[in-house]
Amino acid sequence: MTYVTPHIGPARYVAVDLETTGLGEDAHLLEISVLILDAQLRERASYTTLVHHPAGALNGLDEKVREMHAASGLLADLADATGLPTVAEVERDLLALLDEHQSDDTPIHLAGGGVAQFDQPFLKRTMPNLIARLHYRPVDFSIIRQAYKDANGIELAVPDYEHPHRAEADIRSDVQVGRILYDTLRTAHRAGEHVAPAVAPSTREVAADLIAHTLATGNVPAITDATPDLVEALLDEIRQRAHQPA
Template sequence: MAGAVGDRRNGVTDASPNPLEQPLVWIDLEMTGLDPERDRIVEVAVIVTDGALERLEEGPDLVLGAAEQSLKDMDPVVVKMHELSGLTEAVRASTMTVEEAEGYVLEFVTHHVPLARSAPLAGNSVHADRAFLRRYMPALEAYVHYRNVDVSTIKELARRWYPAALEQAPRKTGGHRALADIRESIDELRYWRGAIFKPVR
């Protein structure tokens, strides 16, 4: 029964007693800026992993349409970023609404994580993504756990405590596209797990 404790689908469990089997919901957004009250979501992607980061279920990777004025109002840095990645052209060609995108992503997440509020939201600087989810995709934001797994926090701590490990950390090449950025976030967390998280003896 969907939503039951210990429900398992495609190898990811939402309420397993084994923490390594408990899922993480990785979501990345591309936006027209960083202000949820003014700016808009223009791309969303999602991946579900288990706690060991080994089993991946890649979900929707969606480009949303946006009003031309929203694109014109972007900061010049964001304009250049989205033009270089090809996202601006894709946004102009898309007719998908934010409500439709939320429905697709939420359907995927509930299929792989049947128990609401059991899986943390994961990513880099994921608090910014959550703020936009809360504003534009509230049902999706409410479904994931209130806790975040923020890979950027680990990087900032490593910068202070393990600078040698930081020197060897994987470099970002995702080009500010949502799915590629999630894949890199997962790879980065795998790196930190091996580089600085050591078993207690």
Template sequence: MDRLVWIDCEMTGLDPASDVLLEVACLVTDGELNVVGDGTDLVIAAPEAALDAMVPVVKDMHETSGLTAAVRKSTLSVAEAERQVLAYVRSLVPENRRAPLCGNSIATDRSFLARYMPELDGYLHYRMIDVSSVKELARRWYPRAYYAAPVKHGGHRALADIRESIEELRYYRRTVFVPHPGPTTDEARAASVEIRAETDAAAQPSSSGDGGAERSSPDPATAEATDTTQPAPNA
């Protein structure tokens, strides 16, 4: 199996040292980005002080989405949420540290998993697939594809955001990646040789100008004898 684990978190802020998890959702896909299983979406109870400490933009966002009200009704602890998500992941990905973590700007989510759900974090491979990285490259290399990407409507709820991240990667795979089945082995090897040659050539000092090459100092006597621009003594 070559499955991918998609996780999205909603938090009171972006600092795992002072902010807390409010919602965590998880979906698993196969390598072709087909969703496997039903997924899980859990709202976590949080102290009122943590909700009050949210900055205005985050407070408005979570109130508009309905998350704040759901958090106030929830009795689910972080530990129990971790247990449920990990059980779901293990049911579909039985191999420890095999599946990478996927999502949008996933490093932020992972920092919260590392702090609040360390067993789940440790079960996943250290590598991550960040759709936002693909998006940033598309913006620079294939701007028409970037600007035509599907519009997001997730509304900052975890499970909806995951589904949109999967949709987004499927879109970029179709529009900017090499079509299936990709290059032949010979074509891939030829491209590898060409890229390495370009890299090596770029690393060589330029033959014109300074080029970073060290210049040897001329012999003073030779320089004086050949330099006709020097003024005559006592001129």
């Protein structure tokens, strides 16, 4: 899917993907990719870098994690790299990027696939100043996609984008999924499907309205398909009105 637009709006999302040494609280950041997006998920700016990690951080990698990072080429790239920025330096760069692209006081949300479960907590620990600049509620495309499936009973039709476990490729795939989700939501909105269904009145409210109508007009309305609950509510309403002072 190609998005061509003559205008990119103000920054609204910081879409992020991280490659790390693991999923635990002691994990170290190895690579990060960030896309600054407007409200329509159009790209304003991007930032991707390998990240300096402590000596020995790769020695204790879980075997599956090691195989994943080896297959993606990340370990080889890290071995060849020199002068990599520290986590603090990356955070400084990203704050400067926000300063450049955040044009007003409208909150900017963290976004991506799985960001609520992993990326946001990880960044809270490692880049607290960055997280402090963002809205507390992330926009997690994987949660929206799951909600669509739960509501409709079918998966959203999304191309099988590759996730090669490299930060930039993965976040660009996640954002493509997000664009399809947003298009689906906009289509539903234009079709009127966003309108919340009317809340059905309670049996007690129906009974009260029927009694009030009868007393006001002197006409007893026809009642079809009366349920036992409605009959009981009508009788109870009559009993209560009979005991009210005139």
